Amino acid sequence: DKMLAVELPGLTLKNPLMPASGTFGFGDTKTAQKFSLNELGALVLKTTTPTARVGNPQPQIALVPAGVMNSVGLTNPGVAAVVNDKLVKLRHQYPDLPVIGSVGGASIADYVTVAKQLSASHQVQALELNISCPNVHEGGMAFGTDPVVAAELTHAVKQVATVPVYVKLSPNVTDIVAIARAVQAAGADGISMINTVFGLHIDVNTKQPVLGAGAGGYSGAAIKPIAVRMVDQVSRAVDIPIIAMGGVETVDDVIEMYLAGADAVQVGSAHFKDALIIPHLAAQLPARLRELGYDSIEDLRQQVKAGR
Numbered sequence: 001d002k003m004l005a006v007e008l009p010g011l012t013l014k015n016p017l018m019p020a021s022g023t024f025g026f027g028d029t030k031t032a033q034k035f036s037l038n039e040l041g042a043l044v045l046k047t048t049t050p051t052a053r054v055g056n057p058q059p060q061i062a063l064v065p066a067g068v069m070n071s072v073g074l075t076n077p078g079v080a081a082v083v084n085d086k087l088v089k090l091r092h093q094y095p096d097l098p099v100i101g102s103v104g105g106a107s108i109a110d111y112v113t114v115a116k117q118l119s120a121s122h123q124v125q126a127l128e129l130n131i132s133c134p135n136v137h138e139g140g141m142a143f144g145t146d147p148v149v150a151a152e153l154t155h156a157v158k159q160v161a162t163v164p165v166y167v168k169l170s171p172n173v174t175d176i177v178a179i180a181r182a183v184q185a186a187g188a189d190g191i192s193m194i195n196t197v198f199g200l201h202i203d204v205n206t207k208q209p210v211l212g213a214g215a216g217g218y219s220g221a222a223i224k225p226i227a228v229r230m231v232d233q234v235s236r237a238v239d240i241p242i243i244a245m246g247g248v249e250t251v252d253d254v255i256e257m258y259l260a261g262a263d264a265v266q267v268g269s270a271h272f273k274d275a276l277i278i279p280h281l282a283a284q285l286p287a288r289l290r291e292l293g294y295d296s297i298e299d300l301r302q303q304v305k306a307g308r
């Protein structure tokens with residue numbers, strides 16, 4: 001459907017919808033096997049670190065009345081296994097699917113290592129730098145809360161990456177615009193936002209946190225106004241594309257992100273309610289766009305940018 005086609009640095013997408021990092025693993029999770037991944041705009045991989053990580057104590061994920069809490073802690077098999085096993089299998093099944101690799105680490109050298117190896121695989125069309133995981137002590141959010149550090153990391157990764165680099169921002173900051181400007185100045189090709197909101201949910205019956213690690217990332221519909229506000233602010237401050245996420249569940253939520261200045265949209269927590277949420281949203285989007293007077297998603301995008 002031409003109405004939904006989107007062009008972003010490194011990415012030619014049939015539709016603007018992609019699962020948020022972590023949601024579909026490496027295309028090998030149960031959710032990822034429920035439909036053809038060719039229906040996605042792109043697949044975003046789980047954040048990958050230089051060596052394997054088991055992650056935080058169980059439970060790592062808890063559904064709570066107002067959303068989802070997670071303290072996964074960057075569980076992944078390490079970059080060698082991702083390149084030599086996960087990506088080989090994924091490409092065997094989906095040779096033409098746009099894929100975004102997610103890069104993590106505990107130091108700038110770690111991010112550089114992962115970005116280099118994912119680039120060298122020639123199996124990813126873009127990278128997302130995860131500088132905003134709230135669940136690890138070393139690295140993680142530390143790189144996404146200080147504009148100088150965020151810029152230094154972005155610059156270092158840009159030296160080795162052979163594909164466009166999107167930097168994934170944290171909402172757990174006082175001035176997200178300062179971080180966005182800093183990573184743009186350091187050479188980021190795009191921004192993705194927002195990661196989860198750092199929170200704590202205590203079960204009154206057990207008197208214990210619902211997550212093994214205690215506090216963790218909060219996501220779901222309740223964080224959407226935070227995400228929309230931040231996308232709006234950042235899109236007015238930078239001129240690189242924004243892949244927006246945070247509580248998106250419906251076609252109107254997708255359109256709302258575009259009205260705030262988004263160039264593409266990711267969906268995470270809503271997969272717990274509907275594993276086929278992305279194909280469902282893609283099916284509903286053209287009629288809703290027409291109803292609102294737009295010829296295409298690109299028409300909507302251009303009208304929003306023109307009004308800025």
Ligand code: DOR
Pocket residue numbers: 022047070071072073074075130132133134135136195196217218
């Ligand atoms: O909420 C999150 N959980 N954000 C991340 O960036 C990583 C993930 C995890 O692995 O803990």
